[in-house]
């Protein structure tokens with residue numbers, strides 16, 4: 001019931017210069033070196049202030065570096081609800097080795113929990129969020145997951161054919177938490193959910209419902225996906241839906 005990594009093997013802070021990986025037998029240090037290499041692919045996210053927030057899911061203490069300076073650098077209520085659902089239903093969802101893509105992953109809590117539960121995870125978001133996302137993923141999954149999660153840029157509706165060709169990329173689950181709020185990209189978000197769904201793909205979308213536009217999006221979601229309400233969390237106004245793309 002502890003954090004995944006001893007302090008000496010923590011990945012560097014996003015703003016820090018890269019370090020050499022030294023600890024562990026060759027295979028492990030290769031793994032760490034390659035993860036640190038992937039960290040360097042992203043421009044460090046520079047927020048003026050950070051906090052370290054503690055969560056507990058799937059038997060692990062998870063520490064997320066957050067900053068109130070970006071929507072994508074704080075954990076939203078939909079994320080904790082989705083994590084709770086994943087940990088309570090991991091066997092039923094068959095998460096072991098499942099291929100998962102998270103859209104709008106933000107600081108990464110959902111992707112971390114899915115990784116700890118055994119899934120092969122790709123966490124995606126806008127470019128400026130990726131440094132902090134990668135930092136949190138590495139900090140919480142190195143040496144305690146079967147599959148190290150990946151981080152990729154995915155701007156809703158943009159270059160999906162080029163960046164995620166259907167012949168190469170197949171996902172069992174698309175995860176999304178609190179991606180529907182007051183913004184101008186709701187149609188592109190829906191297009192992305194539809195694009196990433198292939199036969200057998202399940203979308204799990206958790207959202208705090210606040211605005212009439214949230215319900216308008218739900219209406220459009222239901223037009224495109226066979227939709228089931230899986231859970232409701234009245235204390236946070238979060239609803240969790242399962243969607244399977246309609247093929248007719």
Ligand SMILES: C[S@@+](CC[C@H](N)C(=O)[O-])C[C@H]1O[C@@H](n2cnc3c(N)ncnc32)[C@H](O)[C@@H]1O
Pocket residue numbers: 071072073074075076077078079103104105106107108125126129154155156176177178179181183185
């Ligand atoms: C409210 S935050 C939710 C973050 C995280 N899923 C959670 O629940 O804690 C919305 C996320 O969607 C991302 N986002 C917003 N617009 C986007 C777009 N056009 N393309 C890709 N991601 C976007 C933001 O960067 C942010 O990480």
